[in-house]
Amino acid sequence: MAIRINGTEVAAPDDVRVSLLDLLRERLHLTGTKVGCNQGACGACTVLVDGERVLSCLTLAVQAEGRSVTTIEGLGSADSPHPLQLAFIEHDGFQCGYCTPGQVCAAAAMLREIEAGVPSYVTADLTAPVLVTREEVRERMSGNLCRCGAHNGIVDAILEVAAGRAA
Amino acid sequence: MMPFTYSRAASIDQAIEMAAGGRSHLLGGGTNLVDLMRKGVERPSGLVDVTALPGTIEETGGGGLRIGAAARNSAVAAHPLVRARYPMLARAILAGASAQIRNMATVGGNLMQRTRCVYFQDVAGARCNKRAPGSGCDAAGGFNRYHAIIGASPQCIATHPSDMCVALAALDARIHVAGAGGARTIPMVDFHRLPGERPDLETLLEPGEMIVAVEIDASPFARSTYRKVRDRASYAFALVSVAAGLTMRAGRIEKIGIALGGIAAKPWRALRAEAALRGGPATAQAFEAALAVELADAAPLPGNAFKVGLAQRTLGAVCIELSGSDR
Ligand SMILES: Cc1cc2nc3c(=O)[nH]c(=O)nc-3n(C[C@H](O)[C@H](O)[C@H](O)COP(=O)(O)OP(=O)(O)OC[C@H]3O[C@@H](n4cnc5c(N)ncnc54)[C@H](O)[C@@H]3O)c2cc1C
Numbered sequence: 001m002a003i004r005i006n007g008t009e010v011a012a013p014d015d016v017r018v019s020l021l022d023l024l025r026e027r028l029h030l031t032g033t034k035v036g037c038n039q040g041a042c043g044a045c046t047v048l049v050d051g052e053r054v055l056s057c058l059t060l061a062v063q064a065e066g067r068s069v070t071t072i073e074g075l076g077s078a079d080s081p082h083p084l085q086l087a088f089i090e091h092d093g094f095q096c097g098y099c100t101p102g103q104v105c106a107a108a109a110m111l112r113e114i115e116a117g118v119p120s121y122v123t124a125d126l127t128a129p130v131l132v133t134r135e136e137v138r139e140r141m142s143g144n145l146c147r148c149g150a151h152n153g154i155v156d157a158i159l160e161v162a163a164g165r166a167a
Numbered sequence: 168m169m170p171f172t173y174s175r176a177a178s179i180d181q182a183i184e185m186a187a188g189g190r191s192h193l194l195g196g197g198t199n200l201v202d203l204m205r206k207g208v209e210r211p212s213g214l215v216d217v218t219a220l221p222g223t224i225e226e227t228g229g230g231g232l233r234i235g236a237a238a239r240n241s242a243v244a245a246h247p248l249v250r251a252r253y254p255m256l257a258r259a260i261l262a263g264a265s266a267q268i269r270n271m272a273t274v275g276g277n278l279m280q281r282t283r284c285v286y287f288q289d290v291a292g293a294r295c296n297k298r299a300p301g302s303g304c305d306a307a308g309g310f311n312r313y314h315a316i317i318g319a320s321p322q323c324i325a326t327h328p329s330d331m332c333v334a335l336a337a338l339d340a341r342i343h344v345a346g347a348g349g350a351r352t353i354p355m356v357d358f359h360r361l362p363g364e365r366p367d368l369e370t371l372l373e374p375g376e377m378i379v380a381v382e383i384d385a386s387p388f389a390r391s392t393y394r395k396v397r398d399r400a401s402y403a404f405a406l407v408s409v410a411a412g413l414t415m416r417a418g419r420i421e422k423i424g425i426a427l428g429g430i431a432a433k434p435w436r437a438l439r440a441e442a443a444l445r446g447g448p449a450t451a452q453a454f455e456a457a458l459a460v461e462l463a464d465a466a467p468l469p470g471n472a473f474k475v476g477l478a479q480r481t482l483g484a485v486c487i488e489l490s491g492s493d494r
Pocket residue numbers: 039040041192193194195196197198199200201202217236237262263264265268271272273274275276277278279280281328329330331376377378379402403404405
C-alpha cells in the first residue's frame with residue numbers, strides 16, 4: 001500500500017522505523033515541514049493525515065500507508081497561497097518563519113474542528129456550539145510553539161480567516 | 168542494523184499472536200513509544216500496530232459506555248455522549264497534550280504510557296530503577312518537582328502522567344484485557360501499581376496481554392469536572408489535577424467521586440476523602456479538610472512539597488465549581 005502525499009502516491013520506506021517527518025524531508029525533499037524537537041513537544045512538524053492534524057515526528061511513515069498526507073506544500077504555494085498564509089503575512093504571524101508551516105497546517109485543521117463542534121479544555125459548555133474566541137484559538141493552537149513569540153499575530157491571523165469563513 | 172518488523176493486526180486474536188513472546192511491542196498512536204524508541208528507553212524487535220482494531224464507542228445496556236482500546240483520544244473527548252454524560256472525562260482528555268497528539272493517541276496507549284520522569288528518559292546520563300532495575304534513582308536527590316508525594320518507594324518516585332486515567336479512576340472504569348490465556352476485566356483503580364520494590368512493573372497487565380476496551384457505568388454524578396494545574400496554561404503535564412463528580416440531596420453530599428493526578432505512580436482515587444465528605448455539606452472548607460485526611464500519609468520531597476497545599480486548594484476550587492457554593 002502506498003502513501004498519498006499531496007496527491008502523489010509514494011511507497012513506504014523499507015526501514016519501518018523511518019518517521020513520516022524523515023520520509024518527507026530527507027527522502028522526498030519536501031522541506032516545508034520542519035524538525036523542531038523531534039519528540040512531540042513543539043508542533044513544527046505538523047502535517048495533515050486524512051485531513052487531521054498530527055505530528056509527523058512521532059508518526060512512523062508505515063502508519064500512513066493507505067492514507068492521504070497533506071503538507072504545507074500541498075496546502076498553498078507562492079502563486080496560490082492558502083488564505084491562512086495571506087493572513088499570517090498581513091498580521092505579522094511570524095518572524096523567522098520556522099514554526100510557520102506547522103502553525104498553518106495546525107490552524108487549517110483547527111478551523112475545521114471548530115466547525116465540526118469539537119470542544120476544547122476552555123469551552124465552558126461542552127454541549128453548546130463552539131464559539132471562535134481568542135481564548136479558544138490560543139488553547140487549540142497551544143501545540144505549536146513559536147520561539148520568536150509571534151503568537152499574538154498568529155491568533156489575529158486565524159481569527160480573521162475564521163471570521164471570513166463564517167461570513 | 169538490527170532487523171525490525173512491523174505488522175498490522177486485523178483482529179485481537181491476531182494481535183495477541185503477533186506480540187507473543189514479548190519482543191514485539193504493541194503500537195497505538197506511537198506518541199509515547201516512538202519517542203521512547205528513539206531515546207533508546209524502549210528497544211522492541213518489532214511493532215504490532217493495533218490501531219486497526221475496534222475503536223468504537225458504544226452505549227452499553229445499562230446506559231454506560233464501552234470504548235474500544237484503539238479509539239483516538241480526540242474521538243472520545245468529542246463524542247456527544249461523553250460530553251453530555253461524563254464531562255470530567257471529556258475535560259480530562261482535552262487537558263492532555265495537544266490537539267495533534269490527541270488525534271494520534273489511543274485509549275490503550277494512554278493507559279499504558281510511561282512516566283515523564285526526565286531521568287527515566289535519559290539513558291546515557293541517569294540512573295533509573297524503572298528503566299534499569301537496581302541501578303538507582305537519580306530523581307530522589309535531583310529535580311523532583313513533577314514527582315510523587317504519596318505512594319512512592321525508595322526505589323522510585325515517578326508519577327503517572329495521564330489526565331484521562333484520573334477521570335477513569337473517579338468513574339470506577341473497568342479495563343477489559345485479553346491474552347493467550349483468555350479475557351479478564353481489571354478495575355481501573357487497581358490497574359496501575361505503586362512502585363514498591365519493582366518500579367519496572369507498572370500495571371496488572373501480564374506479559375502477552377493487551378487492553379481491548381474500557382467500560383464505564385452510567386454516571387452516578389449530577390455534575391462532574393476536571394481541573395488541571397500546570398506550569399503553563401496549556402500543553403504541559405499536571406503538577407496536580409483533580410477529577411471529581413458530585414450528586415447532592417437535600418443540601419448533603421449523596422454521591423461523590425474524587426481522583427487526583429500528578430501526585431502518585433497511579434491516578435490517586437481519594438476514597439478516604441470521599442468517605443469523610445459523604446453525607447456532609449459541599450463546601451470548599453470541607454473538601455480541603457477531607458483531602459488533608461486523604462494525604463495524611465503523604466511524604467513530599469523538597470522539590471514538590473508545594474503539591475500538598477496545591478492539591479487541597481485545587482480540590483476546594485473544584486468543589487465551588489461543582490456545587491456553586493462558596494466558603
Ligand atoms: C509533548 C507531549 C505532551 C503530552 N502531554 C500529555 C498530557 O498533558 N497529559 C496526558 O495525559 N498525556 C500527555 N502526553 C502523553 C500522551 O497522552 C500519550 O503519549 C498517549 O496517550 C499514548 O497513546 P498512544 O496511542 O500514542 O500510545 P503508544 O505510544 O503507541 O504506546 C504507548 C504504550 O502503550 C502500549 N499499548 C498501546 N496500545 C495498547 C493496548 N491496546 N494494550 C496494551 N498496551 C498497549 C504500547 O506498547 C506502548 O508501551 C503527552 C505526550 C507528548 C509527546
